[in-house]
Amino acid sequence: METTAENLREEVRQRYAASALAVTTGQAGCGSGSCCQDDGAPVFGEALYEAEQRSALPGAAVLASLGCGNPTAVAELREGETVLDLGSGGGIDVILSARRVGPGGRAYGLDMTDEMLALAQANAAEAGVSNTIFLKGVIEEIPLPAASVDVIISNCVINLSVDKAAVLTEMARVLRPGGRIGISDVVAEDDLTPSQRAERGAFTGCIAGALSRDEYEVGLTAAGFDEIEVTFTHNVADRMHGAIVTAVKTREAEQRGLPIVRQAASAGCC
Numbered sequence: 001m002e003t004t005a006e007n008l009r010e011e012v013r014q015r016y017a018a019s020a021l022a023v024t025t026g027q028a029g030c031g032s033g034s035c036c037q038d039d040g041a042p043v044f045g046e047a048l049y050e051a052e053q054r055s056a057l058p059g060a061a062v063l064a065s066l067g068c069g070n071p072t073a074v075a076e077l078r079e080g081e082t083v084l085d086l087g088s089g090g091g092i093d094v095i096l097s098a099r100r101v102g103p104g105g106r107a108y109g110l111d112m113t114d115e116m117l118a119l120a121q122a123n124a125a126e127a128g129v130s131n132t133i134f135l136k137g138v139i140e141e142i143p144l145p146a147a148s149v150d151v152i153i154s155n156c157v158i159n160l161s162v163d164k165a166a167v168l169t170e171m172a173r174v175l176r177p178g179g180r181i182g183i184s185d186v187v188a189e190d191d192l193t194p195s196q197r198a199e200r201g202a203f204t205g206c207i208a209g210a211l212s213r214d215e216y217e218v219g220l221t222a223a224g225f226d227e228i229e230v231t232f233t234h235n236v237a238d239r240m241h242g243a244i245v246t247a248v249k250t251r252e253a254e255q256r257g258l259p260i261v262r263q264a265a266s267a268g269c270c
């Protein structure tokens with residue numbers, strides 16, 4: 001089958017539908033379709049959360065965790081704020097955020113995979129949080145109005161996008177001026193070419209589609225962010241890292257073209 005952006009997105013959707021079903025049917029674990037490495041090192045998933053956070057969550061939310069960091073640990077969340085989690089999976093970061101913003105705030109989870117949305121909704125109900133809203137859709141076209149969100153978080157999802165430029169532009173659109181992002185993602189060192197990234201792991205496994213640090217910084221600047229920081233936290237492959245990406249939407253965020261990000265996104269994915 002020809003590798004088009006649509007086919008690739010469908011491959012991603014099928015892989016994470018299988019991960020969600022593995023949790024629902026008690027088959028979860030590395031090899032079940034998750035973003036896991038098989039060398040025993042905890043570079044993805046629940047081990048990246050504090051034991052105290054895990055113990056206060058439904059078991060299925062913890063088991064479904066497929067991230068490469070803990071964005072709720074870096075995003076500053078205040079009472080009453082609106083948070084959006086891009087690619088919310090089994091809902092772990094939405095539930096943690098909902099508790100942080102309290103009953104006067106709300107936490108949206110956006111995901112394209114029905115099986116993940118069903119799992120997340122069940123987990124939020126079990127966790128007893130009532131200020132979560134799960135939306136079906138793609139992160140390249142966020143189904144929320146402009147300037148409606150205070151904080152965007154995301155955990156190991158932007159690398160899976162077939163159009164990173166669209167994601168960064170959409171993040172700037174839905175954030176209020178001065179809004180913040182706190183994102184965990186896989187990020188490559190700048191000298192690693194897209195084909196070298198692809199040699200290190202599959203697109204659906206969160207490796208081949210990773211942006212480099214420079215591509216992230218240039219793309220976020222072009223989308224209208226400043227105070228950008230990309231911090232490597234742990235290795236996930238040779239010269240590729242779990243990273244925390246933080247930035248603030250500029251007050252006058254002007255939308256511009258993103259040639260470098262577009263180039264990287266297509267080179268890494270198709």
Ligand SMILES: C[S@@+](CC[C@H](N)C(=O)[O-])C[C@H]1O[C@@H](n2cnc3c(N)ncnc32)[C@H](O)[C@@H]1O
Binds near residue numbers: 160
């Ligand atoms: C690696 S998992 C991470 C899930 C969750 N953030 C976590 O930390 O456990 C990727 C998730 O992103 C979703 N996803 C991937 N690409 C997407 C896209 N373009 N739009 C919306 N959801 C997407 C998948 O369905 C899956 O639930």
